[in-house]
Amino acid sequence: MDAELGVIGGSGLYRMPELTDVEEIAIETPFGRPSDTITLGTLHGMRVAFIPRHGRAHQHSPSNVPARANFWALKSLGVQWVVSVSAVGSLREEIAPLDFVVPDQVVDRTVRRPRSFFDESGLVVHVTLDEPFCPELRWALTQAAIAAGVRVHDRGTYICIEGPQFSTRAESNLYRSWGLDIIGMTAMPEVRLAREAELCFALLALVTDYDVWHAEEEPVSVSVVLERLHQNVQAAQRALSALIEYLRALPGRCGCRTALQHAIVTDPAAISPEIRQRFSLLLGKYLPG
């Protein structure tokens, strides 16, 4: 095992300066290359693998993030927990810019992203997503954010739009009328892929704006987002540091690690040795070669 914790850094979080004993590794996966080289390093005694989601130069748009390669690479490094750090807009007055949110639900409005490792493989796999984020990891992340001294909302529903454009006012008001809390462009398909890879996954959402619905606030733009990220990215780094001690205390009783146990529908007799070999990283314990 090269790392226990994976961190996917979103907009504004392109490196983790707190890591020591750092090495950069380039990984090739069956789904191509991850977003960038992966930084392996140590944080309070725990090995961490860090991937900047959009690349260090922010060259991958939300629709083109190689999410399958990122999660495959993290799985191949042995990580158990994956934390995504993301900039989001708020859809509610009481969730203010500079607050943090650890969402418990997600609505997927993306339309053109591969959403499964098993597309066109001849394997049919249906994982359960009633609880899309790992409850144990969410708890640890919430405690860590509190320890970092920020105002944190310990639940909320994230709507993931395709982008890359921000929403229209009518869309923003529609999402508010649906009772949704925060908006971004990247939680999907990461939630789906984490579950298929049997990884515990949670999201630390950094609120940067009130999207476009708020009568008194400036509508979201890249400059608004970057300005707010500049103000709270250090708090996010503090929360990641504080997270390690809470991770060590987790009981590991969530269902994430066995998510595929009853999810494979295809008759094992019909699964070829080549397919077993290709997916052995994810399915080896259920479909021996």
Ligand SMILES: CSC[C@H]1O[C@H](OP(=O)(O)O)[C@H](O)[C@@H]1O
């Ligand atoms: C740079 S503003 C829009 C951009 O920021 C968020 O990215 P991430 O979730 O990776 O922090 C949002 O989803 C958009 O991709």
Ligand SMILES: Nc1ncnc2[nH]cnc12
């Ligand atoms: N309002 C917003 N909509 C979509 N993605 C965002 N990322 C940060 N703010 C956002």
